[in-house]
Amino acid sequence: MSILVGDSTKLVVTGLTGREGQFHALNNRRYGTDVVAGVTPGKGGQAVEGIPVFNTVHDAVEETGANTAMVFVPARFAADSVLEAADAGVETIVCITEGIPAHDMLRVYWVLRASGQRLVGPNCPGVLSPGKANVGIIPADFFRPGNVGVVSRSGTLTYQIGNELAQRGFGNSSIVGIGGDPVVGSSFIDIIGLYESDPETELIVMCGEIGGDEEERTADFIAEHVSKPVVAYIAGFTAPPGKTMGHAGAIVSGTSGTAAAKAEALEARGVRVGRTPTEVAEIAADIARSLRG
Amino acid sequence: MASLTGVDLLEYQGKQLFARHGVPVPSGAHATTVEGAVAAADELGYPCVIKAQVQIGGRGKAGGIKLAGNRREAEEHARAILGMDIRGFTVHEVWVEQASQIDAEYYASIVFDRSARRPLVMLSTKGGMDIEAVAEEDPDAIARLHIDPLLGFQDFHARRLAFDAGVDGDVIRPVGALLNRLYDAFVAEEAMLVEVNPMIVTPADGSGRRGVAALDAKVTLDDNSLFRHAENAELRNPSAEDPQERMAKERGLTYVKLDGDIGILGNGAGLVMSTLDVVAQAGGRPANFLDAGGGSRAEAITSAVEVILANQNVKAVLFNIFGGITRCDEVSRGLIEAFGQMDVKVPFVVRLDGTNDEAGRELLEEAGLPNVHVESTMLDAAARVVELAE
Numbered sequence: 001m002s003i004l005v006g007d008s009t010k011l012v013v014t015g016l017t018g019r020e021g022q023f024h025a026l027n028n029r030r031y032g033t034d035v036v037a038g039v040t041p042g043k044g045g046q047a048v049e050g051i052p053v054f055n056t057v058h059d060a061v062e063e064t065g066a067n068t069a070m071v072f073v074p075a076r077f078a079a080d081s082v083l084e085a086a087d088a089g090v091e092t093i094v095c096i097t098e099g100i101p102a103h104d105m106l107r108v109y110w111v112l113r114a115s116g117q118r119l120v121g122p123n124c125p126g127v128l129s130p131g132k133a134n135v136g137i138i139p140a141d142f143f144r145p146g147n148v149g150v151v152s153r154s155g156t157l158t159y160q161i162g163n164e165l166a167q168r169g170f171g172n173s174s175i176v177g178i179g180g181d182p183v184v185g186s187s188f189i190d191i192i193g194l195y196e197s198d199p200e201t202e203l204i205v206m207c208g209e210i211g212g213d214e215e216e217r218t219a220d221f222i223a224e225h226v227s228k229p230v231v232a233y234i235a236g237f238t239a240p241p242g243k244t245m246g247h248a249g250a251i252v253s254g255t256s257g258t259a260a261a262k263a264e265a266l267e268a269r270g271v272r273v274g275r276t277p278t279e280v281a282e283i284a285a286d287i288a289r290s291l292r293g
Numbered sequence: 294m295a296s297l298t299g300v301d302l303l304e305y306q307g308k309q310l311f312a313r314h315g316v317p318v319p320s321g322a323h324a325t326t327v328e329g330a331v332a333a334a335d336e337l338g339y340p341c342v343i344k345a346q347v348q349i350g351g352r353g354k355a356g357g358i359k360l361a362g363n364r365r366e367a368e369e370h371a372r373a374i375l376g377m378d379i380r381g382f383t384v385h386e387v388w389v390e391q392a393s394q395i396d397a398e399y400y401a402s403i404v405f406d407r408s409a410r411r412p413l414v415m416l417s418t419k420g421g422m423d424i425e426a427v428a429e430e431d432p433d434a435i436a437r438l439h440i441d442p443l444l445g446f447q448d449f450h451a452r453r454l455a456f457d458a459g460v461d462g463d464v465i466r467p468v469g470a471l472l473n474r475l476y477d478a479f480v481a482e483e484a485m486l487v488e489v490n491p492m493i494v495t496p497a498d499g500s501g502r503r504g505v506a507a508l509d510a511k512v513t514l515d516d517n518s519l520f521r522h523a524e525n526a527e528l529r530n531p532s533a534e535d536p537q538e539r540m541a542k543e544r545g546l547t548y549v550k551l552d553g554d555i556g557i558l559g560n561g562a563g564l565v566m567s568t569l570d571v572v573a574q575a576g577g578r579p580a581n582f583l584d585a586g587g588g589s590r591a592e593a594i595t596s597a598v599e600v601i602l603a604n605q606n607v608k609a610v611l612f613n614i615f616g617g618i619t620r621c622d623e624v625s626r627g628l629i630e631a632f633g634q635m636d637v638k639v640p641f642v643v644r645l646d647g648t649n650d651e652a653g654r655e656l657l658e659e660a661g662l663p664n665v666h667v668e669s670t671m672l673d674a675a676a677r678v679v680e681l682a683e
Contacts, residue, residue, distance in 0.1 A: 076520055101518035102405060103483045106442040109410050125617075139617040139648060154563020156615045159647060160671065163615070180562060182407035209563055213408050235566035238573045243549050245582055247562045259570075276571055278672055 001200040002129030002174045003149070003191070004092055004120065005033070005068060009133045012037040012060045012090070014081045015072035016048050024072065024096075024137050025051070031134040036064040057081075057088040070126070070135050071095040078122060079104035082185075086117050094135050095121035095185070105183040112185060119185025123247070125155035125177035138175060146171015148284065149195035151188055152207035153180050153247065157235060157277070161207055164281035170288070173201040180209070180247025188218040196226050203229050203287055205280060208262055210236030211250045215262040223269040229287045232266045232273045233280045234259045299485045299513040303346040305388040306528050307487075307510030314478035316471055316489075317506040321390035330371035331364060333389040339363050340392040343370040347382040355379045360392060393508060398491035399460070399468070400424050400435070403475060405485040405515075411439040412479060414450065414472065416458040420491035434458075446476035464494055467505045482525060483518035486511065537581075537603050544596045546585060553578025555682050556601035556610035556639075558594075560585050560619045568613040571671055577679035580607045585619075594627025595634065602635065609682040612643040613671055614653075621645040621653030629660045640664040640681040644674035 011028065015021035016038025026049060029035040035051055037060035044055035054060040057069065069085035071078055071093065078097040085093045093112075100122045112119050120127055126136010131145040137155070142163050148170045152158040155177055162175060176191050178184050188206055195201040204226070208215040215234065222230050237259040239245045263273045272287075274280030302310065308318040322333035323346075334341045345357030352358050357379050361367035367389075377384045398421030406413040417435040419427045427434055436457035440446055451469030460468050471492065479487045488511040495504045519526040541548030547562070551569075555577045559565035562584050569579045581604060585597050601610055614624050624645065631637070643665060645653045654667055666681070668674035 075517065099517045101483055101521075102485065102515045103442075103480065103518065106405075106410060106412075110441070110443050137618060142647070152563070154561060154566075156559070156561025156617060156619075157563030157567050159617050160564055160567070160615045163646065182405070183410050207563065209566055217408075233567075235563050235570060238551075238569040238579060239566060239582075240549075240551065243582075245549065245562055245566050250562060250566065275574065276672060277567060278670070 001198050002132055003194040003198050004118070004127045004129070004174060004176060005133040005135045006129045007132050009068045009135065010034050010036045010064065010066045011068045011070055011135060012039060012057060012064065012066035012085070013070045013072060014039045014057065014085065016040060016051065016053060017043055017046070018072060021072035022048055025070070028134045028136070031140050033133040033135060036066050057084045057090065061088045061090060066090060068092045068135060069094070071097055071122075073097060075099035075101070079108050082108050082119060083111060086112055086115060091117060093117065093119045093185070094124070094126050095119060096124060096126055096136055097121075098123035100181070102182055105181065109183055109185060120176060121179040121184060123181045124179030124184070125158065127174060127176050129174045130172050136177070138177065142166060143175060144171035147173060147200060147202040148205055149173045149198065149201035149203070150175040150205045150207070151191040151195070152177055153209050154207060154235065157207055161205065161233060161277045161280055164277050165205070165284060168281050168285045170284060173198060180250060182212070188214055189221045192218065192222065192226060192230070196228055201228065202291060203231070203284060205231050205233070205284060207233045207235070209234060209247065209250050210239050210245065210259050210262070211247070211257045213256060216265040219265040219269040219271060222271055229291070230271045231280055231283045231287065232263075232271050233277060234262045234273065299515050300519070300525070300529050301348050302510075302512040302514065302528055303348065303386070304344065304510050305346055307512035308388075308507065310482055310512055311475070311478055311507055311510055314481065315474040316478060317504065318510070319391045319393050319506060319508065321388050323386060323388055324371070325386045327368060327371045327375060330375070330387050330389050331368050334361060334367035335364065337389060337391050339367070341367065342390045342392050343367060343374055344388045344390060345374045345377060345379060345384040346386045346388055347379050347384055349380050349382050352379060357384065393493055393506065394496050395493045396496050396503060397461070397494040399494065399505070400490045401472060401475060401492045402486065402488040402490070403479045403484070406439065409439050411442060412476070414438050414440060414446070414454060414476065416454040416460070416468070416472065418459055424490055440476070445480070446473055448473070461494070464503050464505055467503075468492075471505050471507070482522065483515045484512055485515050486513040537600055540603065541583070541600045544593070544600065546583060546593065546597055546600060548600055549582040550604065551579050551581055553580045554606050554608040555678055556580050556604065556607040557613070558583045558585055558597050558601060558610065559613040560615065564613065564615055568611065568671065568675070571675040572611065572679065575675040575679045577675070577682060580604055591623050591627035591630055594624050595631040598628065598631035599635065602637065602639070607639060609639050609678050610641045611674055611678040612641065613674060614645050614647070616645070616647030616650060620649045621647060622649040622656055625653040625656040628665070629656065629662065632660075632662050640666065642666045642668055642674050642678040642681065644668045644671055
């Protein structure tokens with residue numbers, strides 16, 4: 001098992017004919033992901049290296065039975081593309097695009113909450129279930145199948161921590177980048193909830209960062225609903241207030257949202273927090289030994 | 294209230310934006326010279342108020358807001374305010390406004406509440422002062438209501454807020470109308486924050502009715518939405534930005550200047566934040582945040598080195614790269630190119646992992662750059678750069 005993407009994933013890619021979309025979709029296919037369709041309005045009937053292109057997501061779903069969508073279109077069209085995929089009945093939508101207007105995401109968020117469909121992202125690296133499927137831009141070579149579920153707001157930091165885990169012999173059930181924007185479709189709580197019910201996942205690693213109160217709320221959720229061990233990392237201890245640290249969501253305003261406050265909230269709820277990516281892997285190794293002990 | 298990332302407007306820009314959506318604001322005019330301010334005052338009539346336009350609070354206390362009863366006073370005040378320094382901001386422009394009569398000072402705002410994923414509307418009768426102090430000392434004095442973004446702001450929302458806040462009965466309607474229009478502005482202009490403090494209650498007019506108006510305006514717009522708001526995109530104020538931050542932005546890099554002496558470059562916001570932390574834990578002080586982005590090519594890296602070294606405080610530089618889409622050999626090429634173009638005087642520590650890392654390290658070795666040290670882990674690299682900066 002794994003979460004969100006796996007052996008049954010049938011992927012439709014919006015923006016398949018764009019440079020980035022094509023590069024990553026073909027990468028995903030080489031990894032073994034079943035990429036069944038692409039969508040570019042006006043290019044229906046064409047194909048990209050054997051992947052049929054449709055004018056609408058509805059057509060793609062009807063013809064190919066796609067159940068997962070990867071959105072790769074530019075920011076100004078991305079919200080519409082997510083809503084189109086949702087309207088076409090796609091169960092899981094992964095939006096890689098960055099720079100989507102925040103008000104667009106408010107509407108998208110509530111439409112998808114009401115319909116029960118899942119959105120991961122935007123502004124995220126996607127979801128990888130090692131050995132099964134890769135939907136997004138995560139460099140899959142660094143990861144092997146295993147029992148550690150990873151969830152992160154950031155891309156490269158996830159690779160760093162994943163690599164440290166791999167060096168200590170860990171593999172992953174799935175790796176989920178939830179994205180660094182102020183409003184994202186899936187929260188830490190959503191993803192950790194999925195790992196909790198995934199039989200393959202034995203240990204959960206979450207990588208948070210400054211800004212918002214998501215990590216604090218996740219601490220409460222873990223204490224009440226999660227039986228599996230969770231190790232956390234928080235980036236941004238040295239970030240000054242009022243400055244955006246790259247991710248639109250990574251900004252400390254007032255006293256809330258600091259890295260120290262997040263680490264403290266997690267530790268108060270029994271979650272062990274590593275101070276460096278290396279320490280996260282060491283703690284994970286420690287816990288894994290005691291689980292097997 | 295603190296805002297999310299975005300474009301902060303000056304008071305007068307906020308008021309002009311409000312006016313477009315029917316939020317009542319006093320008449321006023323913008324000026325950048327003493328003569329312009331006096332002409333505006335003559336046109337508006339006396340008494341009028343000369344208000345410094347800078348992106349910082351506490352203008353009144355600093356002497357940046359003055360009432361002028363006549364032409365001579367208008368000139369005197371404009372002369373004093375233009376060029377004045379308010380907490381590090383030089384005043385280059387003023388807003389001249391008709392003086393308002395004030396019966397009461399309320400507070401109203403709409404914030405993009407990321408935690409609730411809804412707009413949050415706030416209303417209080419305790420306006421005119423520091424609202425964060427009110428929030429702390431008397432939280433019940435601020436009525437709050439989250440709005441379903443798919444439903445929008447309804448009249449009943451306005452009534453609930455007005456009754457909860459204890460607004461005077463005779464102004465419940467005008468306060469509700471102002472909130473309604475403020476919400477329109479918030480949505481239509483894609484704001485992260487609109488704040489009116491104070492929202493004034495004006496004395497009864499000829500018909501015996503009191504009204505309300507926005508006496509100040511604080512607006513933050515969403516950067517990401519500016520492509521569909523050409524008017525707002527022009528309001529960006531590049532002179533307010535740090536010169537190195539502006540240089541980085543022009544080159545498509547995300548750079549934030551900090552006050553330390555160790556230059557930092559990495560790829561991906563999370564990894565760069567983590568790098569700053571690890572350097573700080575090793576006893577160093579980062580001079581900047583610089584995210585070279587995904588898929589960085591050699592030219593971007595060369596450019597980034599220029600931006601980092603433009604900060605005279607930098608004594609050593611750390612490159613921390615985990616290649617995914619970014620290829621480590623491209624990063625090395627960029628660094629080698631930078632050394633070819635610039636006279637680099639400070640030591641560099643480079644840690645490369647991930648895609649093409651071996652090729653990247655080989656390139657660096659062959660180039661034999663002076664004072665460039667390759668480390669294999671993030672922690673070793675941080676320790677080394679701190680040592681070299683001392």
